[in-house]
Amino acid sequence: MSVVIIGGGQSALQVADSLRGNGYTEQITIVADEAGLPYQRPPLSKDFLSPQGTPKPLPLRGENFFSQKNINLLDGVSAIDIDRPNRQVALSNGNSLGYTHLVLATGARNRLIECPGSKLDGVHSLRTLDDVQDLHAALPAAKNVVVVGAGFIGLEFAAAARAHDCHVTVLEFAARPMARALSEPMSQWFAQAHRDLGVELRLNEGIERFEAAGGGEVMAAVSSTGQRYPADLVLVGVGVLPNVALAENAGLETSNGIVVDQCLRTSDPSIFALGDCANFPNVHSPGRTRLESVQNATDQARHLAGSILGDESPYADLPWFWSTQGPYRLQIAGLSQAGDDTLVLGDPRTAKFSVLCFRGEALAAVESVNLPADHLAARKLIGAGTRITRAEAEEAGFALKNRARVIAGAV
Amino acid sequence: MPSITFTQPDGTAQRLEVEQETTLMRAAVSNGIDGIVGECGGQAMCATCHVYIRPEYADALPELGADEDEMLDCTAAERTERSRLGCQISTGASLPEIIVDIPAGQV
Numbered sequence: 001m002s003v004v005i006i007g008g009g010q011s012a013l014q015v016a017d018s019l020r021g022n023g024y025t026e027q028i029t030i031v032a033d034e035a036g037l038p039y040q041r042p043p044l045s046k047d048f049l050s051p052q053g054t055p056k057p058l059p060l061r062g063e064n065f066f067s068q069k070n071i072n073l074l075d076g077v078s079a080i081d082i083d084r085p086n087r088q089v090a091l092s093n094g095n096s097l098g099y100t101h102l103v104l105a106t107g108a109r110n111r112l113i114e115c116p117g118s119k120l121d122g123v124h125s126l127r128t129l130d131d132v133q134d135l136h137a138a139l140p141a142a143k144n145v146v147v148v149g150a151g152f153i154g155l156e157f158a159a160a161a162r163a164h165d166c167h168v169t170v171l172e173f174a175a176r177p178m179a180r181a182l183s184e185p186m187s188q189w190f191a192q193a194h195r196d197l198g199v200e201l202r203l204n205e206g207i208e209r210f211e212a213a214g215g216g217e218v219m220a221a222v223s224s225t226g227q228r229y230p231a232d233l234v235l236v237g238v239g240v241l242p243n244v245a246l247a248e249n250a251g252l253e254t255s256n257g258i259v260v261d262q263c264l265r266t267s268d269p270s271i272f273a274l275g276d277c278a279n280f281p282n283v284h285s286p287g288r289t290r291l292e293s294v295q296n297a298t299d300q301a302r303h304l305a306g307s308i309l310g311d312e313s314p315y316a317d318l319p320w321f322w323s324t325q326g327p328y329r330l331q332i333a334g335l336s337q338a339g340d341d342t343l344v345l346g347d348p349r350t351a352k353f354s355v356l357c358f359r360g361e362a363l364a365a366v367e368s369v370n371l372p373a374d375h376l377a378a379r380k381l382i383g384a385g386t387r388i389t390r391a392e393a394e395e396a397g398f399a400l401k402n403r404a405r406v407i408a409g410a411v
Numbered sequence: 412m413p414s415i416t417f418t419q420p421d422g423t424a425q426r427l428e429v430e431q432e433t434t435l436m437r438a439a440v441s442n443g444i445d446g447i448v449g450e451c452g453g454q455a456m457c458a459t460c461h462v463y464i465r466p467e468y469a470d471a472l473p474e475l476g477a478d479e480d481e482m483l484d485c486t487a488a489e490r491t492e493r494s495r496l497g498c499q500i501s502t503g504a505s506l507p508e509i510i511v512d513i514p515a516g517q518v
Contacts, residue, residue, distance in 0.1 A: 373481040
């Protein structure tokens, strides 16, 4: 018996941890392609880039975790091939590993843009500690920053660059920021909030090309509308792609990620997948989803450890997310969708409010700014399947927190 | 060097010597202290680094922030007057040593 886990992110380590926590005593090997102790990514685009911040990695687990729990960490090694009939994984170091259960926690990689100048010096992306150390070194001297993409990463970085007193322009080809993740009212609020922080947010405007200075470093960004923005530092944050090559080459079903069932099992019953790379049947939104979040990685990991040990219950945890952008803490419970009916609770002018998203007459998601109490209450309420209608939420004196207390009292 | 002592629910204690300005969460996670998760990486977003501060250190702590206060309402183990998030408390000149108790669960 043995479990091999491919990947060195949050989900990979949590699977190993939860297997041991559930009493699994056989061999566990983690194959992580980045060298060094696996580390936490959320702080990379947040604290680490603030003027006071230092990009000092925060390990996911301490070094002694691996020895104490008897987990074999192969860092700086990648998996290059899965031999399913013989249950063997070939590694980049020339070795191969046998498995009883294989876990694909291969994560995602940054989507690259293919435009003239996209490989110039000074054009950055943000995923790894190395990326952040480069950005951290470049920011203090940067004057004109151009960010391509107004998603979470782009806007977290834009706020950090403003804190370094850079002139910041954000180019976004969609009509509103974070359009994929946020309801219209919350997205519009953030558009104004970033403009108030001094960010030049250019919507409906993509990137056309980058221009180089004499030394070969980036000097300007030219947008799809022909506008030219001076730039000595560019961050490209245009989303990610799931790492599915290993699964695909092994003949596993993939479709926007590695396709898994409700137990997080792939089309091969001895191979599982989870986290950023997995496309799973989501009970909280119609159809299948692939989610990129810490919650999804760790909750799926805990569930998957159970699946390996024979638990057939479906994964059903409520998705939640967060982002920190300058002074604004955004927390999301549930998955909002285009077409959701929205209701604003609280006064957006105070930068403390929530947007409630209703679907089919019931509360499906809540987006909160600087209101952790609303967020936590929403997680409890939606997670418990409590039916809250728009009419109820519109009643005078309605508060998610009070409603959650009623639930807690009833249990 | 500042020191942090983590006491498990079963009474076993581990004392760590750490650098100045190290958060309790970072010290615990980096040193493999069981019972401190720190899933969000120190952003006061997940409430999985909940600790109970020994009363004799209460006066040396930074004030409880509004965000931390609200997040503490959702800890897995019971919140008490001694509850704080480990990611919001750092060792330093005013806190050269501290002893904390780890709750029975974090998730």
